[in-house]
Amino acid sequence: MNLILKAATVIDPTSPFHKQTVDVLIENGIITDINTEITPKNNVKEIILDNLHVSQGWFDSSVSFGEPGYEERETIDHGLTVAAKSGFTDIALNPNTLPVTDTSASIGFITGKAHNKATNVHPIGALTVKSEGIDLAELYDMQQAGAVAFGDYKKSIQNPNLLKIALLYAQNFNGLVLSFPQENNIAGKGVMNEEEQSTLLGLKGIPALAEELQVARDLFLLEYTGGKLHIPTISTAKSVALIKEAKAKGLQVTCSVSVHHLTLTDSELTTFDANFKVLPPLRTQKDVDALLKGIEDDTIDMVTSDHQPIDIEHKKVEFDAAKYGTIGLETVFGMLNNILGLEKTVSVLTHGKEIFGIAPIQINKGNPASLSLFNPQGDSTFTEDRIISTSKNSAFVGKATKGHVYGITANGKIVLK
Known part of the structure; x- marks a missing residue:
């Protein structure tokens, strides 16, 4: 799968793009370009998410x-x-x-x-x-x-x-x-x-x-x-x-x-x-x-x-x-x-x-795209209807949370909520 993460703020202190808001081009599971703006090709899917942040x-x-x-x-x-x-x-x-x-x-x-x-x-x-x-x-x-x-x-x-x-x-x-x-x-x-x-x-x-x-x-x-x-x-x-x-x-x-x-x-x-x-x-x-x-x-x-x-x-x-x-x-x-x-x-x-024994993967061109996608802003209360696990035994129902997780892209796949 080929995709572009549009306007993604990078949170990775080891990366030269740390705290920069960039487009990230991923082709066949590899980050092939990171730039201020990338024009998508015909076979590339654009991922546009509110206040998108990415980290290792x-x-x-x-x-x-x-x-x-x-x-x-x-x-x-x-x-x-x-x-x-x-x-x-x-x-x-x-x-x-x-x-x-x-x-x-x-x-x-x-x-x-x-x-x-x-x-x-x-x-x-x-x-x-x-x-x-x-x-x-x-x-x-x-x-x-x-x-x-x-x-x-x-x-x-x-x-x-x-x-x-x-x-x-x-x-x-x-x-x-x-x-x-x-x-x-x-x-x-x-x-x-x-x-x-x-x-x-x-x-x-x-x-x-x-x-x-x-x-x-x-x-x-x-x-x-x-x-x-x-x-x-x-x-x-x-x-x-x-x-x-x-x-x-x-x-x-x-x-x-x-x-x-x-x-x-x-x-x-x-x-x-x-x-x-x-x-x-x-x-x-x-x-x-x-x-x-x-x-x-x-x-x-x-x-x-x-x-x-x-x-x-x-x-x-x-x-x-x-x-x-x-x-x-x-x-x-x-x-x-x-x-x-x-x-x-x-x-x-x-x-x-x-x-x-798991090697960290820096967010940089040429590296595999192993990324967590999230929005760090927004206060909410966790409710039972948000549980997607089969078992519902959560100690956090009714607790205040901050931010929202979108999902991941890894192993050439993307999984979003």
Whole structure:
């Protein structure tokens, strides 16, 4: 497909066209010209969108669908349409399927289903067989099949020796190990943050200590073994401090934070709405402030939607019995733009690619067109009728957002809302 993006403002600090409003000519998936005005040829489609801005394609490091095994929550095909319309050219797909994505064959199934789509899928292989935390999965074989990292989604590695062995073994092929930050014995049967709100609501709490003990343990192990460790979706002030200290020591540790931990607190749970039941749990405003500071000083490497579709049968139930998780792909940009501003929002949505072995693509002539398309202006309230995901379990219904995502152009395709 050949097209021209008309009057597009470029947001890419690495590009010579940063902050310029230009026409972008794309032919067979390649940017062939960028100029003040380009006259279209007969076979070129013009894309004219209000206050169009473009950036390098956004990357989400923690996305769950349902296929295989939980197709009623989200299929790969429909999930990738959601991702594209939400502005993401690349996503890392979690292994929490049925069966768990823990073999080279299961990685091949994911990449096969995602073939020839606008949004690129980068599978995360399970770190342990069936994500049971007992035996390491076939990490090298999965990497050869296309896995970009290894971790058991929302399941922490309770055996420290197992994580030690994983960090040592993965160094043989430059593998990235993910470790979910929760000490289960401390978390117990908690369902929300252990603080004043949990006492008022009479719900069992998960203390910040459960996360921080695990983070501290994992950093000690990393210091001993070397290797590369990624800690997904941290949620407490102390976790930020621990990771900042580890980075200052020169350890190869990275981390992410979810958009809901940056924008929501445990005060949301007063309605007992299970859409706010997430893991790690929503924390306090003090934690939110520390996470935002971690974004500002680059202690936190990336922001994720931590998109986790859950069908209504497992969400519209008693709070204690409801499954953890919220969808978030469709609201990431609007929520972040509201609190971080345009350039920082684009930065945190594009920065994490290198950590997962994905090469960034500068907006310049001769490069593939891997672009997110959006309008950063315009305030609105997110409503349920705007959800295009199959599952509707969004914690952001009724929340203020800023800007509008048009879609993406990538892999020679264009997907618009």
